[in-house]
Amino acid sequence: MLQVLRVAGIPVRVDLSWLVVFGLISWSLAAGYFPRVLPEASAGMAWMHGVVAALLLFVSVFLHELSHALVAIEQGVPVSGIRLHVFGGVSEMEAEPPTPRAELLIAAVGPLTSFVIAALCYGLGQALGGPPWVAALTGYLAAVNFIVALFNLVPGFPLDGGRLLHALLWWGSGRQEWATLWASRAGSVFALSMIALGIVRALGGEMVGGLWFVFIGFFLHQAARASRELIGIRARLEPLRVAEVMTPVDADAVDAPVGSPADAVEPDASAWQAFLKLGRVSAGRVPVVDGGRLVGIVGRRELREALTERPDADVERRAA
Incomplete structure (x- = not known):
């Protein structure tokens, strides 16, 4: 990059x-x-x-x-x-x-x-x-x-039209999770249609154009599926505080303030905010800072453990 x-x-x-x-x-x-x-x-x-x-x-x-x-x-x-x-x-x-x-x-x-x-x-x-x-x-x-x-x-996640559809469904129903579910489903339908069209074009002799359609359709389908999976992840992490899932740091080992870097989270923030923050950093974990002092570390391992402890079998049904 x-x-x-x-x-x-x-x-x-x-x-x-x-x-x-x-x-x-x-x-x-x-x-x-x-x-x-x-x-x-x-x-x-x-x-x-x-x-x-x-x-x-x-x-x-x-x-x-x-x-x-x-x-x-x-x-x-x-x-x-x-x-x-x-x-x-x-x-x-x-x-x-x-x-x-x-x-x-x-x-x-x-x-x-x-x-x-x-x-x-x-x-x-x-x-x-x-x-x-x-x-x-x-x-x-x-x-x-x-x-x-x-x-x-095109009204399907993750395209702008999918975002517009999501906003309208959310506005009309007041249910953000439900809107995300249906906008992502629309995105999957469009993506699978692109893949099918690409295969037809490739079989008809338009190999490069057909494969490009399949490639884009696969990418859109993966993105739409990820949007649906985020419904469950958010439902499980949002109620949790970072302090509940972080790995504490020994206070005696850190006797000086470390400041509050841009990629840090506070212990009272939701674990969902930590999840979003981790998606933008390459280190795989972020510091937890309270009043300018390092109090813990939260990373992908801690969030995976939190997700494992909170099964979401009913999340998609609840959103629907």
Whole structure:
């Protein structure tokens, strides 16, 4: 993971998988799209256009995620960073939106941003005229941002449309767990449909496109299933205090304050908050700090033990 810049205090990181996708998109544009729409262009010019278009595509993805992050912060949800990866990007929020309205606003602004970028690119291409490569570049960016916006509006977790569906179900029912369950089920249905379509396309001769559909569908299905599993984890951990699950530190061994680092939790915080914190650190455990003094350690081992002691056979039934 490489941090490339910081915007409005939000670190922007690039996953190594992004470099692979950047290369593939540049190659596909240089070998397919630009030679088709600009037959007079040399191979070198086609590659230059392909690289520029791929870069601008990822700038568009970054702006999509930045809009999520800025609205999340405005709604009181801390954001630890923006990560660009093989499937696009993600805004790494440190907590769930506090209300359905907050989630609705956070989810809606991403597709809206992509629609605005698509409209601006289309309008810019029409207004500028000039060399054919301008129309080819702006036309590509307009089309792909429009498709990104539409794809993200599919009503299934973890897409923005799934978040919108979740917010509306939560708003209408007042039951967050129930809303999560059904939004994740919708995400699984969409993901399995993508996998089936990908297999059909692959069998029909579109091997690359078909396998890409299967790949994305598998990723979405895994994410939707993880959302359902989080219902049970949250139900079991939220009632517990960190002090109940942490491994205490001998007070005699720590006779000086250690401060309160950003990745620390307080003993009165819920174990669910510790779980969310652990998802954002690589060490596998975080310090428990009380009044600036280290009092314990909580990590994946402690949380696994807490989950084992609190079976959740009825959690999904209760959410349904």
